[in-house]
Amino acid sequence: MSTLTIRSLRKNYGTVEVLKGIDLEAQNGEFVALVGPSGCGKSTLLAMIAGLETVTSGEIRIDGRLVNAVAPKDRDIAMVFQSYALYPTMTVRENITFGMESRRVPKPQQDEAVKRVAAFLQIEPLLGRKPGQLSGGQRQRVAMGRALVRDPKLFLFDEPLSNLDAKLRVDMRTEIKKLHHRVGKTTVYVTHDQVEAMTLASRIAVMHQGSVQQFDEPAMIYNRPANMFVAGFMGSPAMNFLPAELGEEGGRPTVALSTADGKTVGLPIVQTLPSDTPRQLVLGIRPEHIYRFDPDLQRRKPGIAQIDAMVELVEPTGAETMAVLRLGAKEITGRFDPDSTPRMGETVTLGIDMARACLFDPTTQRLI
Amino acid sequence: MVDAALDRSLDHRAATVTARRHLLTRLVIYGLLVVFAAIYLVPLLVVVLNSFRDQQEIARNGLISLPRSFRLEAWSQAWSTYCIGGTCEGMQRNFYNSLKMTIPATIISTTVGAMNGYILSKWRFKGSEALFTLMLLGVFIPGQISLMPWAFILGNLGLSNSTYGLIVIHVIQGISFTTLFCRNYYVSIPDDLIKAARIDGAGFWRIFRKIILPLSSPILIVTVIWQFTGIWNEYLFGVVFTSGQQQPITAALVALTASGTNVRAYDVMSAAVLIGALPPLLIYLFGGKYFVRGLTQGAIK
Amino acid sequence: MSNHDLILSVPAPARPWRERLGSAVPLLVLGPSLVASLVYVFVFTGWTLYISLSNSSLLPSYDFVGLENYASLWANRRWNIAYNNLFLFSGFYIVGSMAVGLLLAILIDQRVRGEAVWRTIFLYPLAVSFIVTGTVWSWLYNPTDGIQAMVRGLGWTNFSFALASDRHHAIYAVIITGVWQSSGFAMALFLAGLRSVDSDLVKAAQIDGASTFRIYRKVLLPTIAPIFLAVAVIQIQFAIKTFDLVAALTKGGPGISTTFPAIYVYDLMFQRGQIGEGAAAAIMMLAALAVVLVPYSFWVVWRRRKEAGHG
Ligand SMILES: Nc1ncnc2c1ncn2[C@@H]1O[C@H](COP(=O)(O)OP(=O)(O)O)[C@@H](O)[C@H]1O
Numbered sequence: 016m017s018t019l020t021i022r023s024l025r026k027n028y029g030t031v032e033v034l035k036g037i038d039l040e041a042q043n044g045e046f047v048a049l050v051g052p053s054g055c056g057k058s059t060l061l062a063m064i065a066g067l068e069t070v071t072s073g074e075i076r077i078d079g080r081l082v083n084a085v086a087p088k089d090r091d092i093a094m095v096f097q098s099y100a101l102y103p104t105m106t107v108r109e110n111i112t113f114g115m116e117s118r119r120v121p122k123p124q125q126d127e128a129v130k131r132v133a134a135f136l137q138i139e140p141l142l143g144r145k146p147g148q149l150s151g152g153q154r155q156r157v158a159m160g161r162a163l164v165r166d167p168k169l170f171l172f173d174e175p176l177s178n179l180d181a182k183l184r185v186d187m188r189t190e191i192k193k194l195h196h197r198v199g200k201t202t203v204y205v206t207h208d209q210v211e212a213m214t215l216a217s218r219i220a221v222m223h224q225g226s227v228q229q230f231d232e233p234a235m236i237y238n239r240p241a242n243m244f245v246a247g248f249m250g251s252p253a254m255n256f257l258p259a260e261l262g263e264e265g266g267r268p269t270v271a272l273s274t275a276d277g278k279t280v281g282l283p284i285v286q287t288l289p290s291d292t293p294r295q296l297v298l299g300i301r302p303e304h305i306y307r308f309d310p311d312l313q314r315r316k317p318g319i320a321q322i323d324a325m326v327e328l329v330e331p332t333g334a335e336t337m338a339v340l341r342l343g344a345k346e347i348t349g350r351f352d353p354d355s356t357p358r359m360g361e362t363v364t365l366g367i368d369m370a371r372a373c374l375f376d377p378t379t380q381r382l383i
Numbered sequence: 384m385v386d387a388a389l390d391r392s393l394d395h396r397a398a399t400v401t402a403r404r405h406l407l408t409r410l411v412i413y414g415l416l417v418v419f420a421a422i423y424l425v426p427l428l429v430v431v432l433n434s435f436r437d438q439q440e441i442a443r444n445g446l447i448s449l450p451r452s453f454r455l456e457a458w459s460q461a462w463s464t465y466c467i468g469g470t471c472e473g474m475q476r477n478f479y480n481s482l483k484m485t486i487p488a489t490i491i492s493t494t495v496g497a498m499n500g501y502i503l504s505k506w507r508f509k510g511s512e513a514l515f516t517l518m519l520l521g522v523f524i525p526g527q528i529s530l531m532p533w534a535f536i537l538g539n540l541g542l543s544n545s546t547y548g549l550i551v552i553h554v555i556q557g558i559s560f561t562t563l564f565c566r567n568y569y570v571s572i573p574d575d576l577i578k579a580a581r582i583d584g585a586g587f588w589r590i591f592r593k594i595i596l597p598l599s600s601p602i603l604i605v606t607v608i609w610q611f612t613g614i615w616n617e618y619l620f621g622v623v624f625t626s627g628q629q630q631p632i633t634a635a636l637v638a639l640t641a642s643g644t645n646v647r648a649y650d651v652m653s654a655a656v657l658i659g660a661l662p663p664l665l666i667y668l669f670g671g672k673y674f675v676r677g678l679t680q681g682a683i684k
Numbered sequence: 685m686s687n688h689d690l691i692l693s694v695p696a697p698a699r700p701w702r703e704r705l706g707s708a709v710p711l712l713v714l715g716p717s718l719v720a721s722l723v724y725v726f727v728f729t730g731w732t733l734y735i736s737l738s739n740s741s742l743l744p745s746y747d748f749v750g751l752e753n754y755a756s757l758w759a760n761r762r763w764n765i766a767y768n769n770l771f772l773f774s775g776f777y778i779v780g781s782m783a784v785g786l787l788l789a790i791l792i793d794q795r796v797r798g799e800a801v802w803r804t805i806f807l808y809p810l811a812v813s814f815i816v817t818g819t820v821w822s823w824l825y826n827p828t829d830g831i832q833a834m835v836r837g838l839g840w841t842n843f844s845f846a847l848a849s850d851r852h853h854a855i856y857a858v859i860i861t862g863v864w865q866s867s868g869f870a871m872a873l874f875l876a877g878l879r880s881v882d883s884d885l886v887k888a889a890q891i892d893g894a895s896t897f898r899i900y901r902k903v904l905l906p907t908i909a910p911i912f913l914a915v916a917v918i919q920i921q922f923a924i925k926t927f928d929l930v931a932a933l934t935k936g937g938p939g940i941s942t943t944f945p946a947i948y949v950y951d952l953m954f955q956r957g958q959i960g961e962g963a964a965a966a967i968m969m970l971a972a973l974a975v976v977l978v979p980y981s982f983w984v985v986w987r988r989r990k991e992a993g994h995g
């Protein structure tokens with residue numbers, strides 16, 4: 016049983032406010048990802064949870080106990096750093112036992128623990144080596160071993176995969192997920208990579224400029240982003256934003272877009288709008304919700320709306336093809352099946368899945 | 384066919400021209416190096432050779448000439464019997480004075496510098512950067528500024544004309560340097576290591592002993608060599624605050640070379656000069672490589 | 685494996701008073717040497733400054749006499765010569781040792797054989813004291829025993845090399861000796877700088893068809909510009925504080941031609957018992973140092989700001 020609760024946490028460096036009232040919680044065994052662009056305060060928040068940075072105001076509770084003033088070693092946490100922070104002059108074994116020695120754990124017990132963790136992470140052959148003699152992936156494993164051996168209440172990861180090359184990163188991501196399933200510890204995981212956050216976390220906190228923009232399950236973050244920042248940050252290629260106006264066709268509300276030939280096209284809105292919906296809107300559509308229109312599609316997906324666009328550029332990636340499409344004055348990106356990719360220069364009729372579209376208020380940037 | 388052959392021979396000609404120019408460049412490079420090496424080595428060679436030559440012979444043939452005699456007496460004279468200003472004990476006492484001064488002062492100032500550098504880089508507190516900058520000013524203060532205050536303080540502590548007084552001076556003077564060197568080096572050790580160790584439950588001393596110290600040898604070598612040679616070679620404080628039998632070797636050397644009557648005993652003076660130069664030279668010969676490496680790694684930034 | 689297998693120990697409950705003591709340890713360790721350093725820097729300087737404004741002669745006294753000591757200092761011909769010498773010496777010494785050091789560094793940088801040997805040869809004078817260097821070179825400059833005697837002995841009987849015994853040129857003897865002593869240090873720093881330049885930069889310049897000379901002039905040397913400044917600042921400090929070199933080499937002579945402020949301070953304080961004026965001379969040395977170091981430190985701060993701004 017271990018939980019983490021953070022209430023209106025603030026951090027100032029001098030006059031600079033780095034964290035502006037963070038509220039966050041992790042249930043027992045939960046995997047919470049903190050994601051956001053570089054410099055938004057993720058590492059600072061994690062360091063405060065670890066006790067490495069002082070708290071300006073607010074509360075941090077681990078298992079309900081207020082730990083604001085508790086030293087890092089007494090918080091019962093373990094942390095994996097982006098740089099791994101392996102002690103360069105010690106062997107892998109010494110790296111793993113360093114914490115236990117600091118806490119005066121008897122020698123036989125230490126050996127036992129090293130053996131167990133080394134077997135668990137399959138790093139037995141590395142125990143006698145120094146960090147300098149290890150590859151990036153091996154260092155990463157050792158760093159996890161050092162955290163694991165503590166058996167803490169809380170695991171903290173600060174961008175543990177960002178120093179690995181692309182392929183290894185995907186492998187280690189899977190490993191971390193498996194590890195979490197097996198150990199089942201409450202985990203806070205910092206990353207700037209939204210894919211990592213989506214794949215690993217049970218809940219994601221999207222941060223921007225020192226505050227949490229949205230804290231929710233991955234599917235909610237992706238499908239119902241709380242604001243334009245979250246919508247734009249999560250997902251690659253990013254969500255398309257189109258300025259539009261609220262209109263009406265046949266008694267049903269529409270978003271009116273201007274197309275390439277200067278005409279205005281109304282796309283029917285599927286959701287029910289609140290009464291105070293502004294006239295000016297921003298329509299957000301993810302690239303994968305843009306199709307090549309055909310009547311069959313409309314039968315399968317009732318929310319499909321038609322609109323014409325010019326194909327400006329086509330970028331095949333193999334599994335799918337991205338196309339840059341001109342819609343009036345705006346360029347949008349669509350994601351197509353390689354079999355139905357439009358050709359460059361062609362004018363296509365697009366089918367936009369309005370059931371999956373998001374509408375934002377351009378002044379508050381919030382989801383409507 | 385013909386064209387191709389012509390091309391090739393032209394290529395060949397060009398190649399030989401390039402090769403010849405290359406050879407010429409190499410000759411110039413090595414020539415210059417040899418000339419400079421000679422300029423650097425001749426003074427050393429002259430002193431070494433003269434320390435084994437006969438004084439008569441030096442007087443006859445001048446300082447710079449090939450030796451025609453070989454004797455070791457000059458060394459033993461310089462070490463234990465030559466007269467400087469009335470006492471005829473050679474340099475040995477001054478040599479020991481210098482050792483007694485240099486070794487403790489080096490050890491103490493290096494230890495303090497390492498601790499200070501550790502704190503100022505890894506345990507920063509509000510205002511620590513400012514304090515460090517103020518401390519740094521000590522590097523720039525000319526010794527002449529501190530002469531009067533030191534005279535007063537040493538007098539009050541009863542440490543005038545004693546090696547201990549010089550130790551105090553060199554430690555306090557040296558702290559600015561050693562702190563600067565160590566701090567600049569320790570800054571480059573990632574803070575994450577310290578954070579990881581704190582989570583692992585290590586405190587101030589344990590982090591220093593187990594993590595910082597094992598990483599410190601490059602900078603400790605630099606600091607020790609810098610301090611040792613600096614303190615051993617220092618003259619101003621030695622000549623101002625000590626006299627006679629208490630003087631360090633630099634002051635004694637000046638006294639010895641100045642005490643020359645009409646005939647200068649170049650043989651003994653050469654040996655004395657070498658005795659005075661030997662400890663830092665040896666340290667440098669063994670540690671010079673690490674010194675330069677460490678100096679450029681962290682100290683000069 | 686169940687997660688219970690990994691449980692090892694439960695941390696002991698925190699003891700606040702010990703923790704509070706623990707957090708004070710860095711300050712307690714730093715404290716004494718910090719105080720000593722600050723006293724050394726500020727109290728000593730202030731003290732000497734005060735003495736320079738007093739009528740101290742044989743013993744310190746604290747009767748304030750304003751700038752009298754400074755006035756009498758600057759009225760003295762010997763001091764003026766000393767101060768001029770300081771600037772003359774500093775200029776030639778710094779430029780000279782940097783030029784020789786740079787030349788040696790570039791020579792060694794040409795992938796020469798036995799690099800370590802050359803480096804050791806050029807650097808060893810650094811380990812030797814100015815006293816030793818000065819003593820030995822005073823012998824070499826000595827017309828009857830040194831270089832002049834040797835060359836004449838080779839048959840060139842009217843050869844003349846009496847730099848150190850000629851009052852118009854003795855200062856150059858000091859400069860040459862100083863350059864001999866410290867150009868190796870400059871070489872070491874320049875060499876390290878050259879080696880630290882990203883080798884891709886040189887490769888790119890080679891592909892652009894630049895000659896070795898141009899690569900040094902346009903690519904390498906501009907890149908290591910900060911090292912030039914660092915070397916200059918270190919050398920300036922040597923130059924201003926130098927007491928030993930002159931003491932061993934020329935003793936300020938012939939006559940007063942190679943007097944330096946450092947020598948003059950010593951004479952005033954300990955030979956002539958004019959502590960007040962000696963302190964004034966010491967403060968003038970500090971002023972000379974400040975003229976160089978204050979702009980330098982502003983430059984360093986400015987550069988750091990700029991870098992931080994870009995980062
Ligand atoms: N010690 C510090 N002093 C001043 N500002 C800091 C300090 N540490 C971090 N910051 C600032 O706080 C902000 C958040 O930093 P950080 O938590 O490292 O961001 P992230 O990990 O999300 O990239 C950054 O703008 C950074 O410049």
Ligand SMILES: [Mg+2]
Nearest residue numbers: 057058059174
């Ligand atoms: Mg970060």
